[in-house]
Structure formats: structure tokens, C-alpha cells
Amino acid sequence: MSYKAPKGTKDILPCESYIWEYIEKKARTLFEKANYKEIRTPVFESTELFARGVGDSTDIVNKEMYTFVQKDRSLTLRPENTAGVVRAFIEHGMHRLPGPLKLWYKGPMFRYERPQAGRQRQFHQLGLEIFGIESPSADAEAIQIAMKFLNELGLAGLVLEINNIGCPECRNEYKEKIKEAIRPKLREFCEDCHLRFEKNPLRILDCKNEKCRELLSTPEIDSVINREFICEPCVAHFEELKEYLKLLEIDYVINKKLVRGLDYYNRTVFEITSTNLGSQNAVCGGGRYDPLVETLGGPQTPAVGWAMGMERLFSLCKAPGQKPLDVFIVSDDTKEALKLASEIREHGISVDFDFSARKFAKQMEKASKTGARFALILREEELKTGELTLKNLATGNQEKVSPGEIPEKVNI
RNA sequence: GCGGGCGUCGCCAAGCGGUUAAGGCCCCGGAUUGUGGUUCCGGUAUUCGGGGGUUCGAAUCCCCUCGCUCGCCCCA
Numbered sequence: 001m002s003y004k005a006p007k008g009t010k011d012i013l014p015c016e017s018y019i020w021e022y023i024e025k026k027a028r029t030l031f032e033k034a035n036y037k038e039i040r041t042p043v044f045e046s047t048e049l050f051a052r053g054v055g056d057s058t059d060i061v062n063k064e065m066y067t068f069v070q071k072d073r074s075l076t077l078r079p080e081n082t083a084g085v086v087r088a089f090i091e092h093g094m095h096r097l098p099g100p101l102k103l104w105y106k107g108p109m110f111r112y113e114r115p116q117a118g119r120q121r122q123f124h125q126l127g128l129e130i131f132g133i134e135s136p137s138a139d140a141e142a143i144q145i146a147m148k149f150l151n152e153l154g155l156a157g158l159v160l161e162i163n164n165i166g167c168p169e170c171r172n173e174y175k176e177k178i179k180e181a182i183r184p185k186l187r188e189f190c191e192d193c194h195l196r197f198e199k200n201p202l203r204i205l206d207c208k209n210e211k212c213r214e215l216l217s218t219p220e221i222d223s224v225i226n227r228e229f230i231c232e233p234c235v236a237h238f239e240e241l242k243e244y245l246k247l248l249e250i251d252y253v254i255n256k257k258l259v260r261g262l263d264y265y266n267r268t269v270f271e272i273t274s275t276n277l278g279s280q281n282a283v284c285g286g287g288r289y290d291p292l293v294e295t296l297g298g299p300q301t302p303a304v305g306w307a308m309g310m311e312r313l314f315s316l317c318k319a320p321g322q323k324p325l326d327v328f329i330v331s332d333d334t335k336e337a338l339k340l341a342s343e344i345r346e347h348g349i350s351v352d353f354d355f356s357a358r359k360f361a362k363q364m365e366k367a368s369k370t371g372a373r374f375a376l377i378l379r380e381e382e383l384k385t386g387e388l389t390l391k392n393l394a395t396g397n398q399e400k401v402s403p404g405e406i407p408e409k410v411n412i
Numbered sequence: 413g414c415g416g417g418c419g420u421c422g423c424c425a426a427g428c429g430g431u432u433a434a435g436g437c438c439c440c441g442g443a444u445u446g447u448g449g450u451u452c453c454g455g456u457a458u459u460c461g462g463g464g465g466u467u468c469g470a471a472u473c474c475c476c477u478c479g480c481u482c483g484c485c486c487c488a
Contacts, residue, residue: 261486
């Protein structure tokens with residue numbers, strides 16, 4: 001009998017954990033510089049929260065949630081974190097804090113989907129949210145920080161796509177116009193698009209089916225897509241965002257067909273994709289969700305945010321190598337070695353040793369294979385004189401040192 | 413939910429119907445009872461994801477099943 005990690009999940013092994021640490025540290029540093037505070041919410045919430053928050057016309061809610069019932073209570077492993085953060089925002093009355101409130105989070109999310117490159121059932125997201133600002137200056141800051149972060153990680157081949165999907169009112173009008181334009185040719189669209197036509201016609205614009213894309217680019221439909229149907233205030237909001245992005249020298253592409261799979265978005269939506277990823281090429285996705293706080297029972301509060309898929313990030317960036325071990329103690333006296341190791345560690349030096357007091361040559365070999373910078377020899381001769389032998393494994397030089405000299409010698 | 417590819421030691425991998433299942437890496441031991449990263453020698457799969465079947469004989473052929481993987485869909 002052998003066990004495997006469940007489908008779509010992955011162990012993060014010791015050899016890769018430093019990449020996580022590296023990315024998380026970079027994120028924290030950057031976010032804190034911009035006054036974002038970390039928030040940690042539970043990995044499960046009431047199912048109702050996601051049905052309301054994420055939207056029950058979405059695939060996420062309809063077929064991708066890990067839901068379980070306990071004592072008549074339906075709970076769900078979070079498929080994304082905005083709903084949870086908004087819930088916490090409301091529950092703790094954070095709207096009364098001096099605004100705007102800027103939060104960031106990281107952690108595992110769960111979606112029941114067929115795994116493939118860049119898609120897992122348990123995956124990790126890093127995200128941020130800004131509450132209380134209606135002005136696109138908040139959208140711009142959110143985008144700027146996302147781009148800055150990705151650039152700091154040395155990612156190349158990134159494309160920022162933006163769009164404005166209007167507010168609930170003008171979007172409904174837009175939906176109708178799109179439906180009207182598509183209706184004459186509806187029969188030629190794919191099966192999925194027929195469903196979308198009724199449930200969420202805007203998502204037809206996002207269909208990857210070649211035939212559908214062809215149909216969408218016919219003049220009759222394309223002209224409708226490209227005409228501005230969003231209302232004056234929404235247009236103004238979008239124009240202002242573009243000005244901010246120009247001010248910040250952030251390149252973008254306007255993609256009128258960009259809609260997002262979550263129902264809570266309004267106005268600004270954006271996506272950062274990489275040409276170096278497979279078919280799951282979105283590294284970051286987000287947008288504005290002004291109605292959500294109210295939808296979930298809080299006071300009317302505009303908000304904007306984004307999330308990044310950490311596993312997708314890893315496949316794109318190179319992290320610096322792990323720090324080598326400073327000292328490996330070579331000794332045939334396990335007691336002395338253990339004691340010495342704990343003493344030296346007090347000085348902030350990383351130390352390991354062979355627990356089995358093996359042959360001298362074997363221990364030296366181990367020291368070398370471990371990648372330690374120094375071998376510290378403590379055997380009969382050293383115990384007698386009280387002086388230790390410190391060998392630099394890169395140069396081969398060795399010298400006698402007193403225990404007190406070790407921190408200085410090692411930290412050169 | 414629907415397609416395609418793949419499953420031989422911890423990892424990489426030969427073998428493609430004939431019987432002790434190559435090889436490399438890693439690991440362990442020795443050459444070398446106080447000096448490693450090089451070298452040399454030795455050790456580690458009763459077994460080929462699992463279950464049936466065909467056959468005198470199967471890792472090799474057939475069926476079923478499980479797992480992994482890539483793509484569709486959707487998204488981070």
C-alpha cells in the first residue's frame with residue numbers, strides 16, 4: 001500500500017521551499033512599503049458567502065467548490081480570498097478605521113478542476129485589496145504594485161491588459177446590445193456559448209473556440225463590441241485610469257473582450273499574462289468590485305484588488321540559491337559534537353554534524369557533500385589541547401582556532 | 413465533464429514474447445584506523461502501477477482498472 005498526494009495537490013519539498021520564502025519575503029517588503037497590512041482569514045467559510053460573493057452564475061461556484069456539510073452547516077474550502085477578506089472587513093467594522101484600508105494576503109485556495117500545467121486543485125494566491133476609494137487612483141496603485149512586484153522578480157514577457165466592463169446599470173444595457181448583435185448568428189456559436197448567451201452573455205467575448213472568435217470578429221458583431229456602451233461616469237473612470245497608468249509609465253493593452261469569471265467585478269478589470277507560460281497564462285487577475293461589500297451586508301464601500309497564482313510565478317522566476325551551511329563538525333565524539341554545535345549556533349552560525357561518529361574520511365566527505373563552507377574538526381587531539389581545527393573546504397586551508405574565534409573566522 | 417500521451421529501483425533509463433530485468437545518478441560499505449569534493453572496487457528491483465486473460469513461457473500481446481501528465485472548459 002502506498003499513498004500519494006491527492007490529485008491536483010503538490011508537496012512543497014525542502015529543495016523548493018526557499019523559493020517560496022524568497023517570493024513571500026519580497027512581497028511582504030514591497031507591500032509594507034506601500035502601507036498594506038497582512039490579513040489571514042480561515043481557509044473555509046460558509047458556502048453561502050461564496051455563492052453570494054463570487055456569484056452563482058460562475059463556474060467556480062457551480063462546479064469547482066469543495067463543499068462539506070457539518071451539523072446542518074454548509075462550509076466550503078475557499079476558492080478565492082476576496083469574499084473572505086470582505087467578510088472579515090464587514091465583521092470587524094473595518095470601514096470605521098481611518099481609510100482607505102489596504103490589505104494583502106497569501107495562502108492556499110481550492111478549486112475542484114482537472115489539473116494541468118499551471119492549474120492545481122490546491123494552489124496558492126498572493127493578493128491585495130484596497131477598500132474605500134472610488135477614484136481610479138486606487139486601481140492604478142494596485143496595478144502599479146502588481147507590475148512592480150513582477151518586475152522585481154525579474155519576469156519578462158509580461159502583458160497588462162485592461163478593460164472597463166461598466167457598472168451594473170450600463171453593463172446590463174451592454175449585455176442586451178451584445179445579445180442583439182449575436183442573436184442572428186447564435187446557431188453558429190459553440191455549445192458553451194449558447195449557455196453563456198442566457199446566463200452571462202459577456203463571457204461569449206472571452207470564448208477560446210476558434211469558430212466563435214471568428215464570428216466575433218465579423219464587422220457586424222465587432223463594431224458592437226468596440227462601441228462604447230458604458231455610461232459617462234464609467235467612461236470617465238476608465239479615461240482617468242489610463243492617465244494614471246501613463247503617469248506611472250505602465251504599458252497596457254486595452255482588451256475590450258476581457259471579462260472576468262467572477263461576478264463581483266465592475267468597471268476596471270485587468271489581467272497580467274505571460275508569454276512564457278502554457279495555456280494557463282494569467283499570472284495576475286483583478287479589478288474593481290464596488291458592489292461587493294454591500295452585497296455581503298456591509299456599508300456601501302468601493303474596492304479594488306487582485307490576486308496572483310504563486311505556482312505560476314515560480315515557473316517564471318529564478319530565485320537566488322540557498323545559503324550554504326556554515327560549519328560541519330567532524331568528530332568521533334557525538335556528545336562533544338552535539339554540545340559544540342549548540343554553542344556555535346548561539347552566534348548565528350548554521351551548524352550540522354554527523355550523528356553516528358563515522359570514520360573520519362566519511363565525515364569529511366559528508367561535510368563536503370553537504371556543501372558546508374567549513375569543516376570543524378573536534379577529535380582526540382583537539383580535545384586534549386582545547387584548540388579546534390577549522391578547515392576551509394573551498395580552499396583546503398586549515399588552521400587551529402580557539403572556540404571563541406570561530407564566529408569571527410566563519411563570518412569573514 | 414470531454415479528448416491526447418505515459419506508467420520498469422528514491423531519480424533518469426535500456427529492454428518490445430524466451431527466462432539471473434542493462435546502465436547512469438543518489439545512497440551504503442571498502443581501497444584510505446586524522447582530512448573531503450577526483451579515482452577504483454563492491455552492495456542495493458524474486459520484479460516491471462494493480463487485476464484478469466492469451467501462451468510451454470509475458471515487463472514485453474489483449475481486456476479492465478488505478479495513477480500521472482498535457483489540452484478543451486474555466487481561472488491565479
